[in-house]
Amino acid sequence: MSNLPPPSILVQNVSLIYNHRLIFSKLNTFFPSGKINIILGASGIGKSSLLKMIAGLQPCHQGIIQANDHHPLLNRISYMGQQDFLMPWARIIQNIMLGNKLRGETPEPQRALHILEQVGLSHVAKAYPSELSGGMRQRIALARTLYENRPIVLMDEPFSALDSVTRTNMQTYTANLLKGKTVILITHDPFEACRLGEQIQIMTGYPASLYNAPIVKGTIPHPLTSLSLQKAQAHLLSLLMEKTSL
Amino acid sequence: MKFHFHQTLFVSIRVIAIITSLILIWWIISLSGSIPVYLLPSPFTVILALKNNQHLLWLATFTTIQETLIGLVIGCIFGMLLALLMIQVPLIRHWLMPIIIISQSIPTFALAPLLVLWLGFGINSKIVMTVLMIFFPVTSSFFDGLNRTPQGWLDLSKTMNASRFRQLFFIRIPAALPAFSSGLKIAAAISPIGAVIGEWVGASSGLGYLMQNANSRFQTDLMFAALLILSLMTISLWGFVTIMMKIMVPWLKENND
Numbered sequence: 001m002s003n004l005p006p007p008s009i010l011v012q013n014v015s016l017i018y019n020h021r022l023i024f025s026k027l028n029t030f031f032p033s034g035k036i037n038i039i040l041g042a043s044g045i046g047k048s049s050l051l052k053m054i055a056g057l058q059p060c061h062q063g064i065i066q067a068n069d070h071h072p073l074l075n076r077i078s079y080m081g082q083q084d085f086l087m088p089w090a091r092i093i094q095n096i097m098l099g100n101k102l103r104g105e106t107p108e109p110q111r112a113l114h115i116l117e118q119v120g121l122s123h124v125a126k127a128y129p130s131e132l133s134g135g136m137r138q139r140i141a142l143a144r145t146l147y148e149n150r151p152i153v154l155m156d157e158p159f160s161a162l163d164s165v166t167r168t169n170m171q172t173y174t175a176n177l178l179k180g181k182t183v184i185l186i187t188h189d190p191f192e193a194c195r196l197g198e199q200i201q202i203m204t205g206y207p208a209s210l211y212n213a214p215i216v217k218g219t220i221p222h223p224l225t226s227l228s229l230q231k232a233q234a235h236l237l238s239l240l241m242e243k244t245s246l
Numbered sequence: 247m248k249f250h251f252h253q254t255l256f257v258s259i260r261v262i263a264i265i266t267s268l269i270l271i272w273w274i275i276s277l278s279g280s281i282p283v284y285l286l287p288s289p290f291t292v293i294l295a296l297k298n299n300q301h302l303l304w305l306a307t308f309t310t311i312q313e314t315l316i317g318l319v320i321g322c323i324f325g326m327l328l329a330l331l332m333i334q335v336p337l338i339r340h341w342l343m344p345i346i347i348i349s350q351s352i353p354t355f356a357l358a359p360l361l362v363l364w365l366g367f368g369i370n371s372k373i374v375m376t377v378l379m380i381f382f383p384v385t386s387s388f389f390d391g392l393n394r395t396p397q398g399w400l401d402l403s404k405t406m407n408a409s410r411f412r413q414l415f416f417i418r419i420p421a422a423l424p425a426f427s428s429g430l431k432i433a434a435a436i437s438p439i440g441a442v443i444g445e446w447v448g449a450s451s452g453l454g455y456l457m458q459n460a461n462s463r464f465q466t467d468l469m470f471a472a473l474l475i476l477s478l479m480t481i482s483l484w485g486f487v488t489i490m491m492k493i494m495v496p497w498l499k500e501n502n503d
Binding site: 079128 | 404406407409417423
């Protein structure tokens, strides 16, 4: 399965009613394969719900969400949320290999250690989550996501609780380590969207719809000092404000 | 670590201060002579009674400890199994929950004579009494803990394609342990009560039996001695369970003591 290109994801006519309110109606979009796809929007607009529906965590009553190869998405997805959800009773290395345990597979500690090295935290393999800072914990959550080795990675505002330095570092790790996977990343930060986005969509309105936004040319993660990154960020923010005020 | 040590020290000082002042008040009242000795013996007489009835008290304590511990273990296992069954099988939950609630509306004290009638004067009726006393806090705390697994963990395990059983075993049960441990602490603290009530109603040994006898003979000092042992036993049992839980559930937040 890993030799095949990661699937792209198609969302067709998906509607969601929550608490008698139409969150979005007949939403259509496409997330191309092997790219970091950004959904940018204000809080409470329905971004997380869409992501949860793609992840199969929330039922999709109307419309279709499918991979371009028509195989089910369910066992090809790994999900990373705003909180790290590390298990406080398990050591870091056990936390990373949680998926194996939950599926009754043999864990691969060597591979887990290698991934820990990639996120620069091999020295805490035997520690417990409570001994780590918030930024480190989120890096462990990223390592756990990487260890799952799934072709599709869904990220729901994964860095929003972090300080700006840690957040920027996490963006770099994400861009480098998730290369080649189909990533859908939700954020409310235009800077994050521009720095990582290979496709950017703005989600706005009641009921919400998606608009394509321009991306920064070149390879991600874009360097912080890049002028085009700064410009794109400003442009995206004004676009977001304009769409939101509609 | 240092902070920790200080905290423990302060708690110890506080506990010792409370106990000493209570004994002091007791002593002063008994010295004043306003209450006859057969109603309130002095602390000194109680210590004397402890010394003079060593053998008798030791035998009684052994019986009561035995009943309490066996009852506690059986009650915990039974309580945990019940909680697990209720969480896994909705049908059992719907049918069993009302029965359990109703069973709690019957005072356990009222059942003691029946249990003695059914199971005899021996240790069995006291064990069952203890089990009846403690299974409810164990079941309800464990059930609550299992029921309140954070959604994020459940979502995570779902995207990891966890089977129901593995999710229960590797996520929901460990996540429920902090809640369970508070129920277990309550169970440990009340379990001797079950045994003693059983002994009051009908027994041939045990601290409750001893107290009943001493009471009818106006041996108040012996009764106080038995009470003292009983409370020491309860405190040590509670302390043991608390320490055990700290070792087994180290991720339990320490500040909710």
